[in-house]
Amino acid sequence: MSDGEAIPFRKMNGLGNDFVVLDARSRPIPMTAEIARAIGDREKGVGCDQIIVLRRVNGADVFMEIWNRGGSRVGACGNATRCVADILMNETGRDHAVIRTDAGLLLATRREDGLIQVDMGAPKFDWQDIPLAEEFRDTRGIELQVGPIDNPVLHTPSVVNVGNPHAIFWVKDLDVVDLGKVGPLLENHPIFPEGANISLCKVEGPDHLRLKVWERDAGLTRACGTAACAAAVCAARKRLTGRNVRVTLPGGDLHIRWRESDDHILMAGPVEYEFEGTLPAETFTRPAA
Template sequence: MRVDFIKMHGLGNDFVVLDARARALPAIGSGFARAIADRKTGIGCDQLILLEPSEVADFRMRIFNADGGEVEACGNASRAVALLHGSAATVETGGGTIAVEPQGKGATVDIGEPRFDWDAIPLAYGMDTSLMPVGWDRLDRPGAVNVGNPHVIFFVDDTDTVPLDVLGPEIEQDPLFPERVNVNVATIEDRHHIRLRVWERGAGLTRACGTGACATAVHAMRRGLVDREVTVTLPGGDLTIAWGDDNRIRMTGPATEAYRGSFEWDDFA
């Protein structure tokens, strides 16, 4: 079975997109997702994205990380999918229904409302998620936010000096986070600007994480450290995050189609 794919990225966070809205595809398992994502023997990506019909939105987006695990949300992929779709749409995800709208060479995504309750993150036990009494080596007293997927956020003097490749997997797998967690380390430059690096659950260090930018910005806003609209600078570039009076988060940034191709399904099954 020959299958078409679209290779896309948002600020260097890259995806293989399979469009099954008009033509059904076989079931995707973790082994298939890992094989496609492999950068030496597959197509190579941080996430495999599957588009399907939906009964509650214009279409459904499923997200598989490079380790094969299916996750609830991906902000950068949402912008890429908006660009691919070509018009405003509602999208069903594992983290809830979102709204996307192409904007020039990128898109604006209405991520929805953040959740702060400890059991919505989720955490293994109750605590204040605005200033958590926990720590790992040099990283301590983080905040936690669920923006469709779980994030923990640490504010540091200089994000570039944190050994996130070492601490990221340790924190991601900590028993405190029963569904694992995305790990964000951020530096507040001023009230309009945050620098950010992210260890992404199931994908590792990425050049950008849209939901991480949303979670970090909202946590900084909740703490009163920045204004309600900020620029978040990641290694791959900038995103604009706004948290409106309606309690909804809106992310704006670029997305790019890199190329298109096809493969034999059985080569990766």
């Protein structure tokens, strides 16, 4: 990156879960926690849930580096994967793309209905893979609750790792608690040594879930692709639904299929381009945090 050279970006979203996408395939773009926080700041920066940096890599079309607006780096983001896949497919004219992330390789395709589908891989249910701080043999429901011991308002979440850790609380009313208040406490509960994404999930029917998500180091979000995947597989595992579900989030619907042949999760949904712009070079000269 040359001194004084402005860096272009794309602003995109998947169901309102929004991203600043930086392309570092043809020029070096440094990224630190402090830079991510500056870009993600909705008052002083561009404002977004995550910052995505695209880098060259062998064995895939691109490496997707994912930073939460709070400054932490994460392994997976389903909505961002769809956005990046759309960029790549528009560039190449192909109907598929292979994206490498910290969580592994992801294959994305464009469906006939125009939605982008991503193979998110197989979920991990073992307590040490999520990870949890102590052993739970059955992660369909672990001992964790909010509220009085004899009458908790939230309790017994299902936990899973789908590229990042998730806890799903099953509720009859998504407004039973203020997720904006309890989310930070649960995200940082000692049972989750790496933190966790916290979701409230209401089962509307055998093929429909409704979801509200507190995203780790990002806060309340209009949509979270990995949370939708997590809720879908946990619901099927508890026999609350089948393996094909529509997950309704505040920003809209995602379609999740947990494939029986290999246990891979297929997530399909839309993408949206908001605008393009540039960031001044001094944005990327902030000291590492």
